[in-house]
Amino acid sequence: xxxxxxxxxxxxxxxxxxxxxxxxxxxxxxxxxxxxxxxxxxxxxxxxxxxxxxxxxxxxxxxxxxxxxxxxxxxxxxxxxxxxxxxxxxxxxxxxxxxxxxxxxxxxxxxxxxxxxxxxxxxxxxxxxxxxxxxxxxxxxxxxxxxxxxxxxxxxxxxxxxxxxxxxxxxxxxxxxxxxxxxxxxxxxxxxxxxxxxx
Numbered sequence: 001x002x003x004x005x006x007x008x009x010x011x012x013x014x015x016x017x018x019x020x021x022x023x024x025x026x027x028x029x030x031x032x033x034x035x036x037x038x039x040x041x042x043x044x045x046x047x048x049x050x051x052x053x054x055x056x057x058x059x060x061x062x063x064x065x066x067x068x069x070x071x072x073x074x075x076x077x078x079x080x081x082x083x084x085x086x087x088x089x090x091x092x093x094x095x096x097x098x099x100x101x102x103x104x105x106x107x108x109x110x111x112x113x114x115x116x117x118x119x120x121x122x123x124x125x126x127x128x129x130x131x132x133x134x135x136x137x138x139x140x141x142x143x144x145x146x147x148x149x150x151x152x153x154x155x156x157x158x159x160x161x162x163x164x165x166x167x168x169x170x171x172x173x174x175x176x177x178x179x180x181x182x183x184x185x186x187x188x189x190x191x192x193x194x195x196x197x198x199x
Contacts, residue, residue, distance in 0.1 A: 050083060050096045050099045050100050050103070051082070051083065052082075052083045052084070052085075052086070053079075053082040053083065053084050053180070053183060053184075054183075055084075055179070055180070055183055057176060057179060058085060060174075060176070061077060061084060061085035061176065062085050062086075062087060064085075064167060064170050064171070065077065065085050065086065065087030065167070066087045068163050068166055068167055069087055069088075069089065070159065070160075070163055071149060071151060071156065071159065072089070072147040072148060072149050072160065072163070073088060073089045073092055073126065073132075073148050073149055073150060074086070074087070074088045074089070074092070074094075074126070074146075074147070074148035075087045075088070075145070075146070075147055075148075075167075076099075076102065076144075076145070076146040076148075077143065077144070077145055077167070077171075078103065078106070078143075078144050078146065079142050079143055079144065079180070079184055080106065080107050080113060080142060080144075081107070081184070082184065083099065083103060084143070084180055086099070092126055093125070094125075095123075095124075095125025095126065097124075097125060098123040098124070098125040098126055101121075101123060102121070102123070102134070102146065102148075105121065105134075106136065106144065106146070112136050112138075113138045113142075113144065114138070116135075116136070116137040116161070117134070117135070117136045117137070118133060118134070118135055118154065118157045119133070119134050119136070120132065120133055120134075120152075121133070121134045121148070123148070126148070127150065131150065131152065132148055132149065132150055133148070133149050133150070133151065133152050133156075134146060134147070134148055135147040135148075135149070135156075135157060135160035135161070135164070137161075137164050139168060139177070141177055141178075141180075141181050142181070142184075143171070143177050143180055143181070145164045145167050145168065147160040147163065147164070
């Protein structure tokens, strides 16, 4: 299951040396640990799917994302644990494993959640070449807005920064961020329940 959501490059390395211990790969250890936790607690991954936070204002959130898509191939509103809303270019097909990879990357990297970032990312389902760029910014409530693009030029960072501010203003103006936060605590508490080895 882990292999199915790895990039081809990493998969090839493991094929070449199958005896390699995954936990010995220090630069990916946190990614693997989080992925194991996700697949252990979320049955959606077994059905080639991903979970979205249940809320009664999703249509409004989706409309906000669709209206601010701009040059982005994909927009995500999310928290460290949950996908809140998603909109994408109609010319691309959403592959669940790509969304899980983005979610796992963000949950595994504290710096992505603490600072406004512009990082390269490989999502095989969207681009076989692997040349994609991810703009990501989280607010003080822990709600993040991410834009995925094939435009590598740093000038687009400013464009996505403006789009991020626009979405943030709408969420705040309509108190949607407070509604999102109100739905999150119970889920976080559930995820933090210790599960023994027998289970």
